[in-house]
Amino acid sequence: MDHALDRPPIVRRVSELIGATPLFELCRTPDDARLLLKLEQFNPTGTAKIRMARQMVLDAEERGLLRPGGRIVESTSGNTGLGLAVVAAERGYTFTAVVDHHAAADKLRAMKALGAELVYVAEEGDEELATAAREEYAEKLAAETDNAYFTEQHNNPANGVGYRPVAHELHAALDGRVDILIGAVGTGGGLFGTGGELRRTVPGVRIVGVEPKGSIAFGPPAHDYHQSGTGTPEGATIGAMVDYDLLDEGVKVGDVEAFATCRAVARRTGLLIGGSAGGVVYEALARLSSLPPGTTMVALVNDGGEKYLDTVFDDDWMAARRLLDPDVEGEVDALLTKLRHTQRKYA
Ligand SMILES: Cc1ncc(COP(=O)(O)O)c(C=O)c1O
Numbered sequence: 192m193d194h195a196l197d198r199p200p201i202v203r204r205v206s207e208l209i210g211a212t213p214l215f216e217l218c219r220t221p222d223d224a225r226l227l228l229k230l231e232q233f234n235p236t237g238t239a240k241i242r243m244a245r246q247m248v249l250d251a252e253e254r255g256l257l258r259p260g261g262r263i264v265e266s267t268s269g270n271t272g273l274g275l276a277v278v279a280a281e282r283g284y285t286f287t288a289v290v291d292h293h294a295a296a297d298k299l300r301a302m303k304a305l306g307a308e309l310v311y312v313a314e315e316g317d318e319e320l321a322t323a324a325r326e327e328y329a330e331k332l333a334a335e336t337d338n339a340y341f342t343e344q345h346n347n348p349a350n351g352v353g354y355r356p357v358a359h360e361l362h363a364a365l366d367g368r369v370d371i372l373i374g375a376v377g378t379g380g381g382l383f384g385t386g387g388e389l390r391r392t393v394p395g396v397r398i399v400g401v402e403p404k405g406s407i408a409f410g411p412p413a414h415d416y417h418q419s420g421t422g423t424p425e426g427a428t429i430g431a432m433v434d435y436d437l438l439d440e441g442v443k444v445g446d447v448e449a450f451a452t453c454r455a456v457a458r459r460t461g462l463l464i465g466g467s468a469g470g471v472v473y474e475a476l477a478r479l480s481s482l483p484p485g486t487t488m489v490a491l492v493n494d495g496g497e498k499y500l501d502t503v504f505d506d507d508w509m510a511a512r513r514l515l516d517p518d519v520e521g522e523v524d525a526l527l528t529k530l531r532h533t534q535r536k537y538a
Pocket of ligand 1: 376378380465
């Protein structure tokens with residue numbers, strides 16, 4: 192499943208459009224340290240997660256765990272569910288997504304449009320992230336249903352395997368010149384699946400993980416956060432793909448900084464990135480100016496901002512949660528302006 196780079200001019204399945212996503216140079220220092228964004232929102236469903244959704248289904252078929260006409264069950268904050276809904280439609284399965292109201296409403300609506308059955312573990316109006324309850328329910332539902340398979344993304348090696356093509360794409364596009372790979376960590380599949388494969392051909396690549404402040408994979412304290420789809424909330428199990436041996440650094444970024452970055456990037460460049468990517472880009476931008484000349488840093492952008500127009504990009508939603516901070520937004524904007532205006536090519 193690594194053929195995206197030689198995609199035929201006409202495809203017959205949506206899943207054939209997965210991969211070969213673009214690289215966007217966000218900025219560059221005067222001595223040519225550059226920050227490139229791997230825009231995974233250019234995959235079908237607008238997120239990286241369809242890469243692993245397809246891999247988990249193919250793997251289950253190969254191992255005889257999913258038989259024709261079967262049911263796929265997953266606990267999802269939306270993006271994995273979107274990918275599974277597409278793959279289920281293509282391959283003749285039904286798909287049950289176990290969800291909560293913390294998930295972006297547009298992701299839930301899109302899953303439904305793609306034919307998924309949604310099961311909520313929380314009451315309407317309860318915005319709390321309910322990862323642990325979702326997983327428990329999904330496991331039980333799959334066990335009680337005939338010919339059903341719980342893909343269990345947090346604990347499924349096929350999740351990480353699904354991202355190996357990202358490493359091949361980066362290697363091909365940059366001729367192996369990747370010095371730092373930085374990305375959000377939820378299940379760990381995206382960063383460590385990509386990073387592990389990249390290390391095979393670029394042994395010196397530095398791998399930096401970003402999780403929301405309040406998430407527990409890189410240590411306490413635990414508290415609520417609003418970056419959707421990423422991190423490990425208290426009570427949830429740290430993903431089996433989170434590979435601390437592969438990780439050079441794990442950092443935490445708060446919602447205010449992450450969302451201010453999404454908003455500043457949108458206004459300054461015209462690119463909409465999602466909240467978790469905002470955290471990654473915030474951290475990447477903060478480091479760029481102190482990197483050695485000629486360094487290439489690649490930031491994985493898990494999804495686009497279109498799914499967050501009624502949250503991250505909505506002033507009322509932001510203000511009601513005390514997340515709106517014009518000072519931080521101004522600082523990110525100033526940094527972007529400085530690092531883009533040193534180069535005439537961005538004008
Ligand atoms: C928006 C978003 N960001 C980040 C992540 C984290 O990615 P991963 O689970 O591969 O660590 C996810 C996936 O869960 C996501 O949907």
